[in-house]
Amino acid sequence: MARQKQLRFAALQTMDNVVDGRRCRPDWFEQAFGLEQAVVIELGCGRGEHTLAQARRRPDRGCLGVDRNGARLWKGATAALDDGLTNAFFLRSAVEHLDSHIPPGRVDEIWIPFPDPLPKTRQARHRLVSRPFLERYRPLLRSGGAVHLKTDDVDLVDFAERAVRTVGGRLLGGADTRAGDEDETSVQTAYEKRYRGKGRTIYERQFCLV
Numbered sequence: 001m002a003r004q005k006q007l008r009f010a011a012l013q014t015m016d017n018v019v020d021g022r023r024c025r026p027d028w029f030e031q032a033f034g035l036e037q038a039v040v041i042e043l044g045c046g047r048g049e050h051t052l053a054q055a056r057r058r059p060d061r062g063c064l065g066v067d068r069n070g071a072r073l074w075k076g077a078t079a080a081l082d083d084g085l086t087n088a089f090f091l092r093s094a095v096e097h098l099d100s101h102i103p104p105g106r107v108d109e110i111w112i113p114f115p116d117p118l119p120k121t122r123q124a125r126h127r128l129v130s131r132p133f134l135e136r137y138r139p140l141l142r143s144g145g146a147v148h149l150k151t152d153d154v155d156l157v158d159f160a161e162r163a164v165r166t167v168g169g170r171l172l173g174g175a176d177t178r179a180g181d182e183d184e185t186s187v188q189t190a191y192e193k194r195y196r197g198k199g200r201t202i203y204e205r206q207f208c209l210v
């Protein structure tokens with residue numbers, strides 16, 4: 001492993017805003033967010049740009065970025081510490097294990113910005129909007145909680161809409177926009193900026209899962 005990566009992995013273990021799913025305390029979520037604070041999570045957060053932006057905009061909310069890639073998480077966690085954000089945390093874990101780390105009914109919003117589209121049929125069950133994942137998210141959401149998807153991949157949107165219907169959920173809203181006609185207030189990660197720069201349509205969808 002490259003030396004820089006090793007140093008980042010070692011640093012992750014010592015950062016107060018990072019939780020390692022393989023060795024965390026059972027009450028870490030309560031320690032981070034208490035019993036009542038509204039919590040927004042980002043799945044597959046990469047460098048945590050979306051989580052950081054949400055935490056800056058809404059200091060009253062707890063924001064949690066989840067990713068299995070430690071080197072990327074390190075960037076988000078370091079930026080949060082540098083900015084003095086006390087409401088942003090990062091969980092290093094596969095999304096497959098989310099329900100072991102988050103208590104039921106404690107999440108207000110789930111954001112999935114630009115998930116890996118995994119276009120091959122044999123990869124479908126690994127998409128973060130596939131039926132098995134949606135079934136994992138449902139018990140974590142508070143009543144009225146929603147899932148937000150953003151992607152440039154229209155096939156993934158169709159796939160997600162079908163999966164949501166299969167689990168008994170429904171579409172709450174959405175927008176298809178191109179550079180220039182987007183909601184200026186919405187958070188844009190580097191992926192979104194790159195795709196908008198190439199003139200691609202960005203699809204946003206909100207779902208409830210009940």
Ligand SMILES: C[S@@+](CC[C@H](N)C(=O)[O-])C[C@H]1O[C@@H](n2cnc3c(N)ncnc32)[C@H](O)[C@@H]1O
Pocket residue numbers: 043044045046047048049050066067068069072093094095096112113114115116189190191192
């Ligand atoms: C295309 S990147 C998007 C990053 C971020 N959402 C953004 O818009 O900048 C997808 C991220 O999802 C993470 N990821 C994919 N599947 C995952 C899984 N099952 N569990 C945890 N992380 C996952 C990858 O490690 C990667 O960092």
